[in-house]
Amino acid sequence: MSQEPQPDFQLVRTPFGELVWTGPQGQQVIGVVPVRAFPIQAPQDGIALVDPEGHEVAWFPQLDAIPQPARGLMEEELARREFMPVVQRIVAVSGFSTPCTWTLETDRGRTEFVLRGDEDIRRIGSAHALLIADAHGINYLVPDQLALDAYSKRVLDRFL
Secondary structure, three states: OOOOOOOOOEEEEOOOOOEEEEOOOOOEEEEEEEEEOOOOOOOOEEEEEEOOOOOEEEEEEEHHHOOOOHHHHHHHHHHHHOOOOEEEEEEEEOOOOOOEEEEEEEOOEEEEEEEOOHHHEEEEOOOOEEEEEOOOOOEEEEOOHHHOOHHHHHHHHHHO
């Protein structure tokens, strides 16, 4: 009976909620944070652990290759940090000049936000994916603007 090889690092959560990375030589870094290299285009590829000053302490080419329980801790932390509702449809827009108030249906429910300017709508990755930033810095993902209903497409066309 073969056992899985043990990783050459350890990742644990303190009672205060901080992640602690222990490297192969026993060095410890308290307060590490997992960061995706490509959060939208390839969320499972390229995960770094960075220290509180932003310096990389570990690199993992694939999230799936990280053994449990470290992978579970990283996934929990990433989910906590990466709040990005997915836009299902645009319900209403207060006007076509900015700033204006948008009402959306997202995968997290209905919401309203203020769009400060046209530059807060950016194309990302594929030609049809968009990222919309509200006045508070929350990003809303439109994976494929062509898949939206006719009204939503018309609103986006006016702002792009």
